[in-house]
Amino acid sequence: MTGRRSVAEASNTRQNILSCAADMASVEGLEGLTVGRLATALGMSKAGVIGHFGNKLELQLATLDFAAEVFRREVWQPAQHVSAGMPRLFAICDSWMAYAGRPAFPGGCFIAAASHEFDSRPGPVRDALAAHMRQWHAQLVADASIAVEAGDLPTSTDVEQIAFGLEALAARVSPTRQIYGDERAAEHAKDSMLSLLGQPTART
């Protein structure tokens, strides 16, 4: 029992470290993450923190995976069982903007911020980020393609453009709310998403 409990405790500690790391990195960037400040925030020793990861790069990669898992749970999971194509695109817009409207991290959308932080910094963090982003992009393209086949989007639709547009609108919610203080940012994004999907809203 002791062995099993200590494995569970180590797993809990690791999750606590990652949750705190994701919060800190969402505000100050993944590059700004330091083991020292993380240890202080958690009331742990630096050795205690780094022992779970080995080095800063592994901590950054694990923090990115943690944030991607939160995104998957909050945005993809509520939509994944909806019929593929336009119904699922609508469901994704719903869950995505509900998520962006009450950000899971104090600094706002983690993946969007990391994509601006690392877009011109080649290396393992950018590669891991790109893998997460490509997977999501491919999902959006797949559902848009099914929507075209079903006649829910015009045959002339550029499905890559649809995916680009949805990602762009979602990524802009956090900076708009935090810099302009615009509490309607998620609403603007959702209405613009529907407009790109050919479903303009009549909100006035």
Added chain:
Amino acid sequence: MTGRRSVAEASNTRQNILSCAADMASVEGLEGLTVGRLATALGMSKAGVIGHFGNKLELQLATLDFAAEVFRREVWQPAQHVSAGMPRLFAICDSWMAYAGRPAFPGGCFIAAASHEFDSRPGPVRDALAAHMRQWHAQLVADASIAVEAGDLPTSTDVEQIAFGLEALAARVSPTRQIYGDERAAEHAKDSMLSLLGQPTART
């Protein structure tokens, strides 16, 4: 003459420092900017660099103003004499996406990256950034409002949403090109902008 020449030389040196600082900050963030690395890149002493600004904060603020001036010259200037309203919005989409397609800074769009870096960091840099962004946002809202009055956009149009959408699409060009390697990012953004303005393109 000597006095006048040294004023001109100091001004040139200051502009050279700012140009290098904007290039570096576009890749590594405004917070990552250090006087030491900037001095090394310019082949100057640290004292020589900081003498033009006083401290790191003033250097950050001057770098931000420099980047905002590049944006004004490249995006606003080509469009400013076009008729207000929809014609100017189209002209802005043209110059903006031409600018985003051949980024002025190695790290891509400076203002978009800074907005993600500083959105949850209150202070003078965020305040200055917000002032630049609000001015541009107000211009987009003003032209969208004139387009509504002229009947070029439906009366139900939410002009804040139009401005949000255009800003979101523009901001996503650099990370999309740099992370996905998608050379069509500016084209996707422009077509999506026209779609939000009720002018879907028929590119296939």
